[in-house]
Amino acid sequence: MLIPIPARWLATASLLAALCSVAAAAPPPQTPVPVVPEEIAALQVKGDDFRDPKPKQLAKATFPAGESGEGWVRVSMMVDPMGKPFEVAVIDSTGNKVFEKLALQAMENASFEPATLGGKPVVGYYETQYAFTSTRFSSRQPEFAKAFKALEAALKANDRAAADTAMGQLKIPTLYESAYYGIAKFRYASKWGDENEQAAALALAVGGAGYLPPEEQQIALLADFNLQLKRRDYIQVLQMWDRLRNAGPPDKATEAKLKPVIDEVVRMYKDAGTTYTMSGVIPDLGAWNVWLFKRSFSAAVSTGAISQVKLKCARRFVSLAFDPEAEYKVPDSFGACRLILEGSPGTQLTLTQSAPK
Numbered sequence: 001m002l003i004p005i006p007a008r009w010l011a012t013a014s015l016l017a018a019l020c021s022v023a024a025a026a027p028p029p030q031t032p033v034p035v036v037p038e039e040i041a042a043l044q045v046k047g048d049d050f051r052d053p054k055p056k057q058l059a060k061a062t063f064p065a066g067e068s069g070e071g072w073v074r075v076s077m078m079v080d081p082m083g084k085p086f087e088v089a090v091i092d093s094t095g096n097k098v099f100e101k102l103a104l105q106a107m108e109n110a111s112f113e114p115a116t117l118g119g120k121p122v123v124g125y126y127e128t129q130y131a132f133t134s135t136r137f138s139s140r141q142p143e144f145a146k147a148f149k150a151l152e153a154a155l156k157a158n159d160r161a162a163a164d165t166a167m168g169q170l171k172i173p174t175l176y177e178s179a180y181y182g183i184a185k186f187r188y189a190s191k192w193g194d195e196n197e198q199a200a201a202l203a204l205a206v207g208g209a210g211y212l213p214p215e216e217q218q219i220a221l222l223a224d225f226n227l228q229l230k231r232r233d234y235i236q237v238l239q240m241w242d243r244l245r246n247a248g249p250p251d252k253a254t255e256a257k258l259k260p261v262i263d264e265v266v267r268m269y270k271d272a273g274t275t276y277t278m279s280g281v282i283p284d285l286g287a288w289n290v291w292l293f294k295r296s297f298s299a300a301v302s303t304g305a306i307s308q309v310k311l312k313c314a315r316r317f318v319s320l321a322f323d324p325e326a327e328y329k330v331p332d333s334f335g336a337c338r339l340i341l342e343g344s345p346g347t348q349l350t351l352t353q354s355a356p357k
Contacts, residue, residue, distance in 0.1 A: 050116070050314075052126070053079040055112050055126070056083065056111045058106065059107075061103065061132050063132050064099075064132075067134075069096070069173045070131075070132055070173065071099045073092075073093040073096075073102075073132070074093065075103050076089055076125070076127045076338060077107055077125075077126055077127075079115060080123055081121035081123060083111055083114045083121075085108060086317075087310070087317060088107045099130070099132045112126065115315065117315070123317055124314065124315060125314050125315075133174075144172070147166050151188070155187060155191060160192055163192075167184065167188060175211045176211050178204055178211070179211040179212045179220075180205075182220075186202050186223065188201075200283075202220065206221055217247050221243050225237060231278060234293045235293050238265060241262050269293060276352070277352045278290070278351050279351075281347065281348055282342075282344065284345050285345075286342060287340050289339060290339055290351070291336065292336075292338075293353055294354050295329065296355060297328050298326065298352050299341060299351050300352075302348045302349070303347065304346055304347025306322040306324075306342065306347060306349065307344075308320070308322060308343070309328065309339070310342065312337065312338045315334055316334040
């Protein structure tokens with residue numbers, strides 16, 4: 001059941017008006033990222049004696065000289081019992097490789113209070129996001145708005161060549177414009193792309209958390225909710241639900257349509273008989289990742305190759321050579337797990353999840 005997106009989100013006038021209103025907004029700070037949706041966290045085995053790792057010293061995201069635009073980077077890592085990060089990796093970003101390198105270096109040199117179980121230090125999972133911002137960039141919103149309007153005209157005319165030209169003219173020096181660029185890419189991919197391209201576009205729109213005005217942010221989150229529902233990424237569906245509520249309660253009509261969907265997703269999580277598949281493509285980073293919804297999984301490759309399976313769990317880290325014949329089972333005691341499948345960029349895969357037999 002998909003939730004209708006307000007038609008005004010597809011209208012140039014409303015988007016351009018919102019775009020011109022964000023220049024004075026303050027960028028959100030570097031922050032830990034909540035990873036487990038509230039509905040799932042309440043059902044998982046946690047134990048009152050387990051405590052997540054906490055940062056003691058995190059390097060600030062210093063903006064490098066010579067860069068021509070802002071960006072954000074989301075990083076995941078494990079923290080060992082001595083408080084030292086390992087398996088530090090980029091999960092997602094606005095695409096700037098310099099920012100990605102700096103974020104990785106900062107986290108590799110960070111120090112933590114380790115996770116504890118029964119008061120004893122143990123391995124734990126941590127995730128955070130860096131925002132790289134600079135006061136030296138002046139807004140180019142008039143030029144951006146002009147290109148955005150040209151894109152709208154091209155989309156209405158079904159003129160892909162003109163849309164390609166307009167997309168190339170969307171210069172994005174600031175994180176605010178990057179979020180709107182994500183909306184533009186989503187609308188383009190909705191007409192001429194696939195669901196993976198749409199998901200990558202919406203990640204730009206909503207991944208920066210706070211760069212869109214609240215109302216536009218909520219609509220973008222709703223679009224992502226719908227897309228992840230189609231893709232069967234059910235943890236992401238619940239995360240979008242959490243973020244929708246935190247961004248401001250949806251109107252009553254929308255909430256009435258969303259709640260039965262959430263109830264059904266939670267039912268599927270608890271139902272041991274539910275088995276389902278989802279598809280994915282390994283991106284240029286060389287690793288495809290998803291939060292596991294079930295505790296048993298297998299993966300099949302249609303084109304390309306997977307080399308490594310990694311599990312970054314709340315309480316455990318596992319790394320294995322990929323076996324296409326294997327059904328992997330994850331103990332409940334590991335806690336919430338992010339699955340990482342490493343391999344050749346462009347690899348097309350199908351992930352099957354179920355309850356362990």
